[in-house]
Amino acid sequence: MHKGGWSIIIDELWDSINVNIKLRVAIFNSSNNQSINLNQLGHTVERQLKNSYEMSYISKRFQVAIQKSGLDNMPNRKFLRLVGKKITVKVSVQYRIITSELSRYPNELLIQIRSNEGKWRGLYGNAALGGSYLNLNESIVSGIIRGLDDNTIPHELGHSLGLLHVDEPDTYHEDARQYYPVKRQRTKDSLNAMFSGGSPYMHNLTSTVITPRQMDIVIENYRFGNLNR
Amino acid sequence: MKRRFVPTIIATLLYLILFWFYYQDEAASDGFTQVGFPFYFYTNSGGKFLPGYRPAFGFNGFNFLLDLVALFLMILIANYLYTWYVKRKAIERV
Numbered sequence: 001m002h003k004g005g006w007s008i009i010i011d012e013l014w015d016s017i018n019v020n021i022k023l024r025v026a027i028f029n030s031s032n033n034q035s036i037n038l039n040q041l042g043h044t045v046e047r048q049l050k051n052s053y054e055m056s057y058i059s060k061r062f063q064v065a066i067q068k069s070g071l072d073n074m075p076n077r078k079f080l081r082l083v084g085k086k087i088t089v090k091v092s093v094q095y096r097i098i099t100s101e102l103s104r105y106p107n108e109l110l111i112q113i114r115s116n117e118g119k120w121r122g123l124y125g126n127a128a129l130g131g132s133y134l135n136l137n138e139s140i141v142s143g144i145i146r147g148l149d150d151n152t153i154p155h156e157l158g159h160s161l162g163l164l165h166v167d168e169p170d171t172y173h174e175d176a177r178q179y180y181p182v183k184r185q186r187t188k189d190s191l192n193a194m195f196s197g198g199s200p201y202m203h204n205l206t207s208t209v210i211t212p213r214q215m216d217i218v219i220e221n222y223r224f225g226n227l228n229r
Numbered sequence: 230m231k232r233r234f235v236p237t238i239i240a241t242l243l244y245l246i247l248f249w250f251y252y253q254d255e256a257a258s259d260g261f262t263q264v265g266f267p268f269y270f271y272t273n274s275g276g277k278f279l280p281g282y283r284p285a286f287g288f289n290g291f292n293f294l295l296d297l298v299a300l301f302l303m304i305l306i307a308n309y310l311y312t313w314y315v316k317r318k319a320i321e322r323v
Contacts, residue, residue: 116279121282123278152277155259168256168275170256170257197274197275197276198275
């Protein structure tokens, strides 16, 4: 049994790659507000995750190909060929409600609802980079369920998939591929889900997009064992 | 001069180790980036806050001064301990 809630199955064919992202979630409410409907939250997690992460795109990459010389004792020639493959990403979520943190299985990602106090006061939520937990502030959960916030869950789950803020200077030092220059932030990628809280482009309703480039990084993170830590 | 140099270097190194140990860099994933020992003089967060809750982030000059005082105190204590140790050794030799 693997650790953490993410599992990514990659089925590579000659002209396409099918990526199945599966998430197992345990939802636990440790806040003072016990009236939150956790089943509805589970449905919302599934809907928002599908909305942001399910996609289909063409990924172009170089592949080594061999051209046979056809002559005796003459070496074959290796060359790089640009190959395009259609990548289709599907997401499925399996969730269950738990009443104690100890009831969580090792192969589940924990979504814990926290009271709006102490360390969590005012903070929407957080998740460790490549980690297997997500904390949500109780005061925003009803908004998420009612469809007023389509960003927080895909954003935090993005962190648990190893994605960084696209506008944070620290991102440039940690993984420059994930950093968007200012011009890109305000033009074609202004709806990205991974803007930081202080960004003028972060909006609860519209910041929901995960780009194919970010999906490539997620797959790479999974392949290199950087998830479910 | 040599007596002052060794404990000062040791105390500064010890301070830098503690400084590095207390450093947090999690702003890129909704956590806090905090710098300083024993008091954080720089704090930043990439997290999303509810309206009216966002704390004041950035450089805190007062905490920076307190950190410098802490470094100075550590150097003083290291020098005092070193002098005490050297004196005791000298007495033992006599």
